[in-house]
Amino acid sequence: MPFDLVLFDLDGTLIETAPEIADAVNDTLARFQLPAVSQQQVNDWIGHGTRELLIQALAFTGNTPAETVRHADSFRLIEAEFSVFYARRCGTRSRLYPRVRETLQALRASGVKLAVVTNKEGRYTETVLRSHDLLPLFDRIISGDTLPVKKPDPAGIHDCMQRFGVARERTLFVGDSSIDVATARNAGVTVWALPYGYNMGQPIEACGADRVIPDFSALSTS
Numbered sequence: 001m002p003f004d005l006v007l008f009d010l011d012g013t014l015i016e017t018a019p020e021i022a023d024a025v026n027d028t029l030a031r032f033q034l035p036a037v038s039q040q041q042v043n044d045w046i047g048h049g050t051r052e053l054l055i056q057a058l059a060f061t062g063n064t065p066a067e068t069v070r071h072a073d074s075f076r077l078i079e080a081e082f083s084v085f086y087a088r089r090c091g092t093r094s095r096l097y098p099r100v101r102e103t104l105q106a107l108r109a110s111g112v113k114l115a116v117v118t119n120k121e122g123r124y125t126e127t128v129l130r131s132h133d134l135l136p137l138f139d140r141i142i143s144g145d146t147l148p149v150k151k152p153d154p155a156g157i158h159d160c161m162q163r164f165g166v167a168r169e170r171t172l173f174v175g176d177s178s179i180d181v182a183t184a185r186n187a188g189v190t191v192w193a194l195p196y197g198y199n200m201g202q203p204i205e206a207c208g209a210d211r212v213i214p215d216f217s218a219l220s221t222s
């Protein structure tokens with residue numbers, strides 16, 4: 001393994017999370033007598049954080065600009081309800097992608113430092129990772145609200161490189177979207193992309209990653 005530090009995106013890279021995110025969004029919309037959104041819409045809204053996804057869903061169903069939703073007094077209440085629904089749904093319809101657990105275990109055993117860098121807010125990141133018993137496999141977890149900025153800002157990658165004393169030539173970022181590729185580019189590290197995740201409806205091949213890998217087995221054989 002030519003890397004000493006491997007950073008992973010969460011949604012669409014480690015775990016297929018969109019089905020239960022859609023369930024929790026639709027639980028919330030139903031609670032406020034709003035119409036449901038589709039699975040495809042939810043998939044395409046993933047990338048900027050779960051809070052932002054909820055704003056997009058409310059803007060769409062309420063036929064209101066996202067800015068209006070974001071600043072509405074009622075949004076705090078709706079978000080609080082969503083948190084409860086999402087905590088209930090976590091682990092019900094999400095699943096690890098093939099070879100994720102074995103690969104993380106093998107990398108760890110060979111001394112590679114592992115971290116998650118996600119735009120998902122910390123409370124959701126922790127619930128999802130815990131529900132799949134993944135928390136003990138990571139040396140550091142950076143969520144969308146851990147630092148003052150989130151991806152594509154490279155701060156999360158810089159934080160991990162500094163903490164573990166790893167140079168950028170020895171750091172790899174693995175993700176599923178143009179946001180991940182941009183984050184890695186901004187940090188000057190190598191980036192590999194997976195084709196099965198959520199890339200806002202765009203083909204991953206167009207993102208300019210150093211490699212598009214079919215699945216996690218590419219990480220154990222490289």
Ligand SMILES: O=C(O)COP(=O)(O)O
Pocket residue numbers: 009010011012045046047048049050053117118119120121
């Ligand atoms: O929660 C999101 O929208 C994005 O999460 P990710 O950065 O792990 O893809």
